[in-house]
Amino acid sequence: MFRELGQMLVLFGATLRALPGFLRRRRSIGEQIFEIGNASLLMACMLSFFIGGVLVLQAGSVLVERGLGSQLGGLVGISLCKELAPVMMAILIAGRVGSAMAAELGSMQVYQEVDALRTLNIEPIDYLVLPRIVAITIALPALVVFSNLVGWLGGAAVASFNSDIGIPTATFFSNLREVVDTWDIAHGLIKAFVFAMAVGTVCCHQGLQTRGGPRGVGRSVTKAVTNSIVLVLLLDYVLTRLLQPFDA
Numbered sequence: 001m002f003r004e005l006g007q008m009l010v011l012f013g014a015t016l017r018a019l020p021g022f023l024r025r026r027r028s029i030g031e032q033i034f035e036i037g038n039a040s041l042l043m044a045c046m047l048s049f050f051i052g053g054v055l056v057l058q059a060g061s062v063l064v065e066r067g068l069g070s071q072l073g074g075l076v077g078i079s080l081c082k083e084l085a086p087v088m089m090a091i092l093i094a095g096r097v098g099s100a101m102a103a104e105l106g107s108m109q110v111y112q113e114v115d116a117l118r119t120l121n122i123e124p125i126d127y128l129v130l131p132r133i134v135a136i137t138i139a140l141p142a143l144v145v146f147s148n149l150v151g152w153l154g155g156a157a158v159a160s161f162n163s164d165i166g167i168p169t170a171t172f173f174s175n176l177r178e179v180v181d182t183w184d185i186a187h188g189l190i191k192a193f194v195f196a197m198a199v200g201t202v203c204c205h206q207g208l209q210t211r212g213g214p215r216g217v218g219r220s221v222t223k224a225v226t227n228s229i230v231l232v233l234l235l236d237y238v239l240t241r242l243l244q245p246f247d248a
Contacts, residue, residue: 008205011125012197015133018126025131032135036097037142043096044089048147051084052076052154060158060165069165073172074179076155081180081188085147087236090195093140094228098203101132102224105207106217114208124208133200140196141189148185152176183246191239198235199228 022029055076063069105128108114114124152173159167206224210216 004205004209007209008201011129011205011208012201014125015129015201018123018130019134021126022130022134025126025134028131029135029138032131033139035100036093036135037139040092040096040139040143041146044092044143044147045150047088047092048080048085048150049154051088052080052151052156053158055079055084055151056155056158056165057162060162060167064165064167069167070171070175071179072159072165072167073152073156073175076172077152077176077180078184080151080155081148081185082191083188083236083240085144085151086188086191086195087232089140089143089147089192090199090232091229093136093143093196094199094203094225094232097136098199098228099221099225101200101203102207102210102221103217105204106210106220109208109210110213110217129204129208132204133197136200137193137196140199141192144188144192145185148188187243187247190243191236194235194239195232198231202228202231 056072059075060069060072063072063075105114108128114128117124117127156169156172159165159172160169203224206220206227210220212219
């Protein structure tokens, strides 16, 4: 475990050293952003809408019974932008995009295409890893912003149309504006940025470490997704603890 952690840190450090030349890879970065962001948009929309709706269903009736129904918008807004949106989008990207990264790089490693790049004096980290990590660090925070908006709309829709809750949309969004401020949104975006770097590094590392043919590719994909999800949840706790003093 410590050896793999060290290898991932070395890979991340090498990617940071290659970062000044990212403009040379702007076309590849643009293609990766499209693949990560646009292709995940519908799934992110469905996930966010129903997460907002479930939050309202779970908390709405309890708050209404206690005469606090007008506070539902703030509760849903804070829960989504600070916690649920960044974590769920990171897990979605790890499962959908991270697995594809690991499979693609793993196949290139198995069929010696990575060695062929080195033979041509092309650095694999600069050519393969850098565009993917830059793209995911741009696309994931953008997906989180979109997730916040769709989740809030989903929560407002359920609060308005569910007869047991019956909170008007205007009341929902009024309370949301009172409770959620710019820092709360920035809190979630900081998490999304760190999650993106972690998921990109883990998945690229697992792909480049693939050995053993097609079966090895399958193992690398499985490890990439599971390790990414575990790391996202671990980092979520660490970042929440570090950012808490700034919430006051």
